[in-house]
Amino acid sequence: MAAFFLIIIYLAFISLGLPDSLLGVTWPVMQSEFGAPLETAGLLFMVIAGGTIVSSLMSGTVIKRFGTGKVAFVSSVMTAAALVGFSFSPSLVWLFLCAIPLGLGAxxxxxxxxxxxxxxxxxxHMNWLHCFWGVGATLGPIVMASFISGNNSWRNGYLAIAGIQLLLVVILFLALPLWDRIAVSPLSKEPEQEKSADGQTVKPFQIKGVKLTLIAFLFYCGAESAIGLWGSSFLVNVKDLSIETAAKWVSLYFAGITVGRFVTGFISLKVSNYTLIRTGQAMALGGAILLLLPLPAIFSLVGFVLIGLGLAPIFPSMLHETPTRFGKEHSQTIMGYQMALAYTGSTFLPPLLGFMASQSTIAIFPFVIAIFIAAMFLSSELLNAFLKKKHLLSGQKKKTTVF
Structure with missing residues (x-):
């Protein structure tokens, strides 16, 4: 039965990825229909991201109260309803209203x-889970493109994606009775709370090391999104590549992430998360350095692919380490914090890079990417050092209590 729930979760992540890449593909058609300025798409994206950040921060409390199954079901209903709302929106105001439940549900x-x-x-399984998100994010534009190319109907495209989401809603609804019997987490039992030196209960955000992991998530997603957003501009304006070639090279960066996560799923059977995270960060930093150096353009392609392959295991491996690093009793709340900071990084750091480039030159792109990756690497290494010291101290205390 554990395999059955895993299939449901995989389907949920495909469904989660489907709408994530729709707005960018659809906006050129939507913009002309609504007579909106170009930057309106950015505002819609920020509303969706804002809802996602808020619901991520609240997820720990909500899931402890209602359970993962019910929250997943209600959230899927919200995202499906939001996509239906997009397809029928008569004005920009309705698009913004529908963007709120889309972000909250996701x-x-x-x-x-x-x-x-x-x-x-x-x-x-965590690596493959995020690989399936990539499958959804890839299929979304394909589905939408088939509708737009057929009769220029982006509304029918959104309605089709909503139909896929509604199918997941039905599956999650039918599975609801099973969550309590089979998929109920052992965390539902009242765990022993971590205590501070003065005997007070420690809240998740007060646990030492949590802030370091949040910094790592912030800069990871900032780097991943900034490369996707500004990589083509760097290749066209600095490396003198054609727009078509630049787009293909950046697509190979995303392919590196997706394929890398699939392959990492097998590697993780023999290699620890700790090793995967550190190796991935070193590889990504090496790729950023290749972009920095005054080398022929082909080395930029190698750099992009190397960064993609390096980033591939980092995000899922850091997520999977959460219960181990901070305790299962706190993991859901801390997971929400991590996802909130991840979305914060992908929402605000790429525009920050764009603003800096507009004030200077897009040639700063590899320098900023290298700084983002280095900041992630540093915070992760500081966390590892702290956890190693903590485990050594706890081991010494256990030895002392024997006597």
Whole structure:
């Protein structure tokens, strides 16, 4: 039965990825229909991201109250309803209103199911889980493009994606009775709370090391999104590539992430999350350095692919380590914090890079990317050092109590 729930979670992540890439593909058609300025798409994206951040932060409390199954079901209903709303929106105001439940639903599903997999399944499943998100993010534009090219109907495209989401809603509804009997987490029992030196209960955000992991998530997603957003501009304006060639090279960067996560799923059967995270960060930093150096353009392609392959295991491996690093009793709340900071990084750091480039030159792109990756690497290494010291101290205390 554990395999049955895993299939449901995989389907949920495909469904989660489907709408994530729709707005960018659809906006050129939507913009002309609504007579909106170009930057309106950015505002819609920020509303969706804002809802995702809020629901991620609230996910710990909500899931403890209602359970992962019910939250996943209600969140899927919200996202499906929002997509239906997009397809029938008569004006921009309705698009913005529908963007709110779309973001709220996505954040709750993301944080809840990530924590469920981290607590109940091995690391390779976490890597494959995020690989399936990539499948959804890839299929979304394909589905939408088929509708737009046919009769220029982006509304029918959104309605089709909503239909796929509604199918997931039905599956999650039918599975609801099973969550309590089979998929109920052992965390539902009242765990022993971590205490501080003065005997007070420690809240998740007060646990030492949590802030370091949040910094790592912030800069990871900032780097991943900034490369996707500004990579083509760097290749066209600095490396003198054609727009078509630049687009293909950046697509290979995303392919590196997706394929890398699939392959990492098998590697994680033999290699620890700690090693995967450190190796991935070193590889990504090496790729950023290749972009920095005054080398022929082909080395930029190698750099992009190397960064993609390096980033591939980092995000799922860090998520999977959450219960191990901070305790299962706190993992759901901390998972919500991590997802919130991840979305914060992907929402605000790429525009920050764009603003800096507009004030200077897009040639700063590899320098900023290298700084983002280095900041992630540094915070992760500081966290590892702290956890190693903590485990050594706890081991010494255990030895002392024997006597």
């Amino acid at each position: 954040g709750a599903i993301d944080a809840g199911l990530n924590n469920y997999v981290a607590a109940h399944y091995k690391a390779h």
